[in-house]
Each structure stands twice: as structure tokens, then as C-alpha cells.
Amino acid sequence: xxxxxxxxxxxxxxxxxxxxxxxxxxxxxxxxxxxxxxxxxxxxxxxxxxxxxxxxxxxxxxxxxxxxxxxxxxxxxxxxxxxxxxxxxxxxxxxxxxxxxxxxxxxxxxxxxxxxxxxxxxxxxxxxxxxxxxxxxxxxxxxxxxxxxxxxxxxxxxxxxxxxxxxxxxxxxxxxxxxxxxxxxxxxxxxxxxxxxxxxxxxxxxxxxxxxxxxxxxxxxxxxxxxxxxxxxxxxxxxxxxxxxxxxxxxxxxxxxxxxxx
Amino acid sequence: xxxxxxxxxxxxxxxxxxxxxxxxxxxxxxxxxxxxxxxxxxxxxxxxxxxxxxxxxxxxxxxxxxxxxxxxxxxxxxxxxxxxxxxxxxxxxxxxxxxxxxxxxxxxxxxxxxxxxxxxxxxxxxxxxxxxxxxxxxxxxxxxxxxxxxxxxxxxxxxxxxxxxxxxxxxxxxxxxxxxxxxxxxxxxxxxxxxxxxxxxxxxxxxxxxxxxxxxxxxxxxxxxxxxxxxxxxxxxxxxxxxxxxxxxxxxxxxxxxxxxxxxxxxxxxxxxxxxxxxxxxxxxxxxxxxxxxxxxxxxxxxxxxxxxxxxxxxxxxxxxxxxxxxxxxxxxxxxxxxxxxxxxxxxxxxxxxxxxxxxxxxxxxxxxxxxxxxxxxxxxxxxxxxxxxxxxxxxxxxxxxxxxxxxxxxxxxxxxxxxxxxxxxxxxxxxxxxxxxxxxxxxxxxxxxxxxxxxxxxxxxxxxxxxxxxxxxxxxxxxxxxxxxxxxxxxxxxxxxxxxxxxxxxxxxxxxxxxxxxxxxxxxxxxxxxxxxxxxxxxxxxxxxxxxxxxxxxxx
Numbered sequence: 041x042x043x044x045x046x047x048x049x050x051x052x053x054x055x056x057x058x059x060x061x062x063x064x065x066x067x068x069x070x071x072x073x074x075x076x077x078x079x080x081x082x083x084x085x086x087x088x089x090x091x092x093x094x095x096x097x098x099x100x101x102x103x104x105x106x107x108x109x110x111x112x113x114x115x116x117x118x119x120x121x122x123x124x125x126x127x128x129x130x131x132x133x134x135x136x137x138x139x140x141x142x143x144x145x146x147x148x149x150x151x152x153x154x155x156x157x158x159x160x161x162x163x164x165x166x167x168x169x170x171x172x173x174x175x176x177x178x179x180x181x182x183x184x185x186x187x188x189x190x191x192x193x194x195x196x197x198x199x200x201x202x203x204x205x206x207x208x209x210x211x212x213x214x215x216x217x218x219x220x221x222x223x224x225x226x227x228x229x230x231x232x233x234x235x236x237x238x239x240x241x242x243x244x245x246x247x248x249x250x251x252x253x254x255x256x257x258x259x260x261x262x263x264x265x266x267x268x269x270x271x272x273x274x275x276x277x278x279x280x281x282x283x284x285x286x287x288x289x290x291x292x293x294x295x296x297x298x299x300x301x302x
Numbered sequence: 303x304x305x306x307x308x309x310x311x312x313x314x315x316x317x318x319x320x321x322x323x324x325x326x327x328x329x330x331x332x333x334x335x336x337x338x339x340x341x342x343x344x345x346x347x348x349x350x351x352x353x354x355x356x357x358x359x360x361x362x363x364x365x366x367x368x369x370x371x372x373x374x375x376x377x378x379x380x381x382x383x384x385x386x387x388x389x390x391x392x393x394x395x396x397x398x399x400x401x402x403x404x405x406x407x408x409x410x411x412x413x414x415x416x417x418x419x420x421x422x423x424x425x426x427x428x429x430x431x432x433x434x435x436x437x438x439x440x441x442x443x444x445x446x447x448x449x450x451x452x453x454x455x456x457x458x459x460x461x462x463x464x465x466x467x468x469x470x471x472x473x474x475x476x477x478x479x480x481x482x483x484x485x486x487x488x489x490x491x492x493x494x495x496x497x498x499x500x501x502x503x504x505x506x507x508x509x510x511x512x513x514x515x516x517x518x519x520x521x522x523x524x525x526x527x528x529x530x531x532x533x534x535x536x537x538x539x540x541x542x543x544x545x546x547x548x549x550x551x552x553x554x555x556x557x558x559x560x561x562x563x564x565x566x567x568x569x570x571x572x573x574x575x576x577x578x579x580x581x582x583x584x585x586x587x588x589x590x591x592x593x594x595x596x597x598x599x600x601x602x603x604x605x606x607x608x609x610x611x612x613x614x615x616x617x618x619x620x621x622x623x624x625x626x627x628x629x630x631x632x633x634x635x636x637x638x639x640x641x642x643x644x645x646x647x648x649x650x651x652x653x654x655x656x657x658x659x660x661x662x663x664x665x666x667x668x669x670x671x672x673x674x675x676x677x678x679x680x681x682x683x684x685x686x687x688x689x690x691x692x693x694x695x696x697x698x699x700x701x702x703x704x705x706x707x708x709x710x711x712x713x714x715x716x717x718x719x720x721x722x723x724x725x726x727x728x729x730x731x732x733x734x735x736x737x738x739x740x741x742x743x744x745x746x747x748x749x750x751x752x753x754x755x756x757x758x759x760x761x762x763x764x765x766x767x768x769x770x771x772x773x774x775x776x777x778x779x780x781x782x783x784x785x786x787x788x789x790x791x792x793x794x795x796x797x798x799x800x801x802x803x804x805x806x807x808x809x810x811x812x813x814x815x816x817x818x819x820x821x822x823x824x825x826x827x828x829x830x831x832x833x834x835x836x837x838x839x840x841x842x843x844x845x846x847x848x849x850x851x852x853x854x855x856x857x858x859x
Contacts, residue, residue: 142720184389192475192597196605201475202595206606207711211720214606258389259595265406266413266589274476274605276709278590279612282424286584287432290355290425293576294348297569 085123085161093162096155100136109166121231122169123160128227130156132220134234142211143234170230177250178222180257187255190248194239202272203256208235218260222253340563345546349440352433354570358577359426360528363464366419367521373409375401376471376517378510387594395473395598398513402472402593417585423468424590425581427461427613434458438664438694440681442545444674448665450538455662457531460524462613467520469591469611473513476591478599479608482507483618490646508601545681550788554679609708616657619707620649623729653704660697671819673799685754686793688747689823692740699739703731744826751828757782758790758831759839781840791830798824 047053097109104115111117118125129135133147151159160172192201198214200206205216212235217225229249232238244252270277315321327333344350377397383390385400387407405412434454437443443451466484470477485507489495504511543557552558560566584590596605610618626633626645633645660667668690669675684691706713707728714721761779769775782790801809801817831839 185391185393188389188597189393192600192603192605196475196603198606200607201597201605202592204607205715207714207721209720210722211714211718213715255389262389264589264592265594266417266592267585267587269589269592272592272595273712274607275591275609275611275615276607276712279424279615281588282421282428282584282612286421286425286580287428289580290429290577291348293573293580294351294355297351297573297576298346298348 085157085164089158089161090165092155093158093160093165096151096159097162100150101159104137109163118163118166120167120169121163123164123172124170124227125231125233126160126163127156127172128224128231128233130159131227132224143213146215170227173223173226173230173246173249177246178226178253179250180222180254182247182251182254184251184255184258186248187251187253187258190244191252191255194244195252198236200272200274202259202269204272217256220256222257225253225256336563339540340561340567342540342543342562343557343559344544344562344566345557345559347547349436350544351573352429352436354573355429355577356426356433357532358574359422359429359581360532361574362422362578362581363419363426364525366415366422367525369415370405370412370419371521373401373405373412374398374471374517376514378473378508378513390594390597393598396513398471398473399593399598402474406594414585417588417590418581419468420590421584421588422581423465424611424613425577427458427465430454430458430461431613434661435694435698439684439691440545440547441678441687441690442681443665444678445669446542446677447538447545448669450535450542451665452662453531453535453538455658457528457535459658460528460531464520464524464528465611465613467516467524469614470516471513471520472591472593473599474593475596475599475603475605476593476608477596478508478601479604480610480614481512482601483610483621486646487650490643490650492642492647493640508599543679545679548680548683548789548792550785550792552680554677557679607711612705615708616701616704617650617654619704619710619728620653621646622710623704623707623725623732624649625729653700657697657701671816671823672796673816673820674796683789683793685747685750686795688744688751688826691747692744695743696736696740700732700736703728703735707732748826748828754790755828755831758787759835787836791836793830795827795829796824797827 097105098107101109101115101118104112105118106112106115109118126135129144130151131149133149134144136150137144138147149156163169164171191199191203195203198206198208199217200214203217206214208214214236220228226249228236229239229244229252230241239249264272270281313324315324375397379397380394381397381400382392383395383400383403384392385404385408387403390403402416405416407413437451437454466480470481485499485503488499488502491498499507502512502515503509504515544559546552546558549558597603609615624633624645633648634641634643636642682690684694707725710724710728711721713719713724761781764778764780766778767775768778798821799817800820801813803809804813
């Protein structure tokens, strides 16, 4: 200990200290981020899947994403985005993109399940990334109350507390989540499509993601306890309704009540 | 007659019911009151019934609200929800929110009552607003009703206060966000803002006191004040008697309509049940303020689509329209170590301040400009007061721009446009919208007046085309009957009053300003057709008819 304190003014002490600090933080970071490391793909993709996917990719996606998915001016590189990203973008019809715009719009899927799987296999083979989620995370049997809290804290500011969707800047928007499959919800959280941030496994654990899905599926299945929900858009649609329908009906009655005189 | 007969022999009722009612009547004088009020005459027009709608909504609010107080607990103590709504089971929340959820899910009829209460609140303020618009555009605020107009304005403010305090009670995320904005607005007031906020919330926002305090205001103070104002308002309606639309036989000295009893009272009573029925149907079939969606209040999350109820919307919209920075000009300064945030202070308080100041002062402004000190019991048709109508529409447009801005995010998503563009357009409309509205409205009003004049003078177009013997085509005009014509010619069209010297023979600068405003107010005018003009027009029409009939006279044309 004494030897160490005597050497503390050595010219190289600062460098040694810096090195130690860097090693420590780097090491800790490496340990911490293993949580986020791409998991081994549980969906078994066969070699023929990858091969067929490559052909589909070259024919349908390479115009923008480049041969080998290395990216061009018109589209980002897809190396390392993982099978989950492909399954989400292609499975919801957002890719191939219909037209350029503030963000890719949902539309009927252009590829069937088999082809989507092959494309996912191809892109997954290019580099490790988030995989298609396991079945038990999508069963909707988690804790809805916990999911609701997580949803309000992490998701509601864009997607609305009732998951009805909301506006973002310059024509972008967060879509409503009714009718979105559990798999796609999970994949969106894991890969952060469009303007959505990535909620990786250290932010929101797979179990928490399962709870969020449970919450969304519960409120969707529950329906609206108070009658027609008017779009779940809050006071604006309520105000519009009372002015147009409520006051409209009342005015019709006032005209009826006073119609037989003068 | 009756007085003399009672003096001779006291009235002896023949039946048991008769003797009972007579007993009561001799002590409280009910028949006298009934005789007085039962003969009050009310003119019939659909647009006169919005005040009634507001009154009935208020009665429904009192009834449904009383029910809700039986089950609501305004405590901000923390609890874990144990009720039957599973997506919130065991979630930490305040007792106030938990009891609101219990009213919604575990009290029989509770959700229905909550929804009746909330829909009635929205309808209450909406019908108040429409009632005030009707009063404004028909000139019903003129002498002797200026003070009643002010009472109405106070009622509007109280209704908004009642609405907002109630909106905040369930302590859900949506209402908590609303309170946070109010807190921000209060804190933006220079010097006293922070102190006021700490006083109101009992410390730093949100604290543990605010729900209880708002509850007292919501169920005690504000409704009591509203009730007081309603009494004053209705008392003045009885004193002034009701206004009426212009028509044959109607003037400032009479009221043409139906007596209160029995038909009108029955109609009004029936109308209460119609309003109740409409509100009950809305409450049964359409959800309002689904607090279970929003979750308990927590200062960190803010949901998309967070808006206040519609009547506070214009303030929220003004806040949304205000830029924080224009180029390099910041609206937030630190002066003597205190922050002055004009980007909150200006939009939150200035437009509302302007709207209510002009609203309260308008009867006096118009009286000063027009020098009209007469009593008015016959209303103006809006077209016959073009400048006033234009001012009203301009103000309403300004309000609507701010109102729309409160829903800018939903306009963007539902019409697939950029939120930024919506904001830019509304910012532009905030300044030019009222100007355009003023010009367009005034021109439309004048055009309608010209059309009225044309119809009064020449009759209505029948669509029957007649070819005269010399080849000319004319369309036959049918003359109006006298009742319809009265409506088109029976109004005043005041001319500008030039500046007048005062008693010292001096034309003051204020008087010159008034004269300039008077010119602006009445310069563009379409005078109603005079009897002489009507006479001339009729003679002409008659002459034309003769000319059409007789060949020789067509030479004279």
C-alpha cells in the first residue's frame, strides 16, 4: 500500500489511472450490454430459407437497400437489423414501401408467411439482430396491470393512453394499436420501426413486453365499458359529439316545440 | 269583482280538496303568485330555448352530482386498487381515483350517473355559449338588458370554473396533466405566480391537498354562485319581460306570445324531460371521460391526445399556437433573478382576457358609439345590424381558431396532414381569420339586406316566364303578403351620427373618436324600403302588368 502511495506522483500514474478507468467502464459496459446481445435464433431457418430469401431480396428489396442489403442512398443497410425487423416491416405491409413519405404506411402484406420467413432468414444471416420472439412471450397471459403502467410510462405519449394513436411532427404519426398482432407489437418494441425508439431487453425485459402485450390485448378484448368509445380520442371527440349530435338533437326538438305557433 | 264578492261573503270551498287548497292559499297567497306568473307572456321561437337548455342541464347536474358525492372520496391518500377492473388491479393510486373507478365499475348505475353528469356539463356550457351568441347577434343585450348580459357572462365563467374543477377530481392521468398546465400558467404570472401556486396546491405540485380543495369549490362554492346568478338572471328576465323578433303587431311596448300557464309551462316542463332524455341516451350509449383508460395520475407520463374539455380548449389551443422562439428572439427572460415566461403568460391569459373584457363591455361600447339610449324589446335580425354581426363573427372566428388549435394533433392524424403545417396555418388564421370573417360577414349581411329590399319592392320571383307580344321576355314577380313584407321592411337602419359639440360648444377629441367609430359602424347601410318607395314600386308593377295586357301601350316603353 505504501509503495503505491509513493508512486502516486509518478509521471505515468495519470495514464495508468486513465487506463484502469477505461478498462473498468468498458468492461462493465460489455457485461451490461450482453443483455442486449442478439439471441440465437430460435426459429430454425434452414439453408434453403436463406437462399430463397436472398433471391426474393434481390428481386424486391435490393433497389433501395442494395445488393447484399448493404444500403444505398434510398434505403438503409439491413445488416444486423435482425429477423424481427424484417418480420415486422414485411409482415405489416410497410415494406416494400408504397411511396416515399414522412413514414412507411401500413398496407396489405405483399408477401405470404413463407416468403416473409425466407426474407427474415436471409437478413438474419447477414448479421446478428433481434430475433422473432418466442411463442410464450406472445400468449397474452402476463400481468395486465403491470403492462398498463409500463404502457402509460413508455408508450402512451405517442400512442395515446388507450392505444388509439397520435400525431408526431411533420406528418409522422404513432399508429393506433387495435388489431395489431402480439408478434408485431413485440417486434416493434424490439426493433423500433419508423420513428419509434428501440425498447431493448434491458429497458423493457421480455417479460415486461409480454405484460404490455397482455394489457393491450385485454383492453382490446374488454371493449368500452361505457358505450361507444368515440374513437378513444379524449375530450376533442367528446366536445365534437356534444356540439354536433347533442346540441343538434336538442335544436331539432326546440324547432319542433315551437313549430305550431306564430 | 272578486274582491267585492269576498268582502260580502267569504269563499267557502265545497270539497275536501278545495278546503285544503284554500287553507294553504289563504296563508301563502299561491293563487296571487300564479295569477301574476301564469300570465307572463313568452314569445315562441326555437332560438329562445337555449337558456332553458342550460337551466335544465344545470338541474340535471345537481341531481346526478348529488348521487356522485355519495360515493366519491376526495382523498389523495395512496391506496392499491382492489376493484373489479383488472387492467388496474393492485395498481398504486389515490383514493380519489380509486373511488372514481368504483363509481364506474362497482356502484350500481354509477357509470351511467358519471356519464350523465359529464355529458350534462358539456351541454351546460355549450348551451350557455349558444344562448349568448343568440343574445349577441339579435341585439338582446341592449337597454334595459345590459346588466343581465353581464350576469350571463359571469355565469359562463362560473360554468367553466365548475367544469374545470370537476374535470380534475377523478385524479386520473388526463385531469392531472390539465392541472399541471394550470399550475404552469399560474406560475408564469410575474412575482405572485409561484406563491399563488404554492398556496393553491399546499406546497409543490401536485401535493396532497388539491383534490379536496377543488372538491369543496366544485360541490359547494361554484354551484352556489351559479344558483345565485341564475336567480338574479331569471329575476331580471321577469322584470324586463322577454324580447321578441320583429313582426306585425310587435313593438317595444308589448310582448306577443303565449302566457306561461298552462300551455307554456307544460311545454317547458316537457322540454326538461326531453333534455334529460337526450342526455340519458347519450350517457347510456356513448362513453365520456373513460378514466380507466388514462390510469392514475403520475407527474411523469403524458398521453397523446391530452386535451381539456371543450370549453377550456381555446386556452389550450392558444398555448399550442404560441412559439417559444421566433428566429433568435426568446420569449423567456430572466429579470432580477426571476423568470418571466411570456410564451406561457401571453397565450394563456391574454386571449381569454380580451374575449371576456370585450364581451362584458360590448353593450356599453355599442351604446356609446350609436348614442342609442332607448329601450329595445324588439330584436334585430342579424343581417339588419351588419357591423355588429360582423364583429360577433370575427370574435367567434378568433375563438374557433384557438379552439381548433387545441385539437391540432387530431386534425393532423385524421386529415393526414403535417402537425407543423396545421400549426402554421392556425397561427396565420389567428391574425387574419377575424379580419376575413369581419369583411365577409358584413358583405353577406348587406347583400341579404339588399335581397330583402329587392323582394319587398318587387315581390318574389315566381319562375314563370312570359313573352310579351313585341318579343320581350319577362319573369312574373308575385307580390308578398303584408305579413311577410313587414318582416323585410320593419327595421331601423341608423345613419352615422357626426361629432356633436358638448354643452360648451366644444367638439371633444373623444367625441371625434366616437363619430369616427359611428361612421365605421353605420357607413355601409341598406335602408329599408319606405312606404313611398313601396308605393312607387307597386304602381310600376301594376303599370307593367297593364302594359303586358294591352298592345297599344307597349309603345310607351
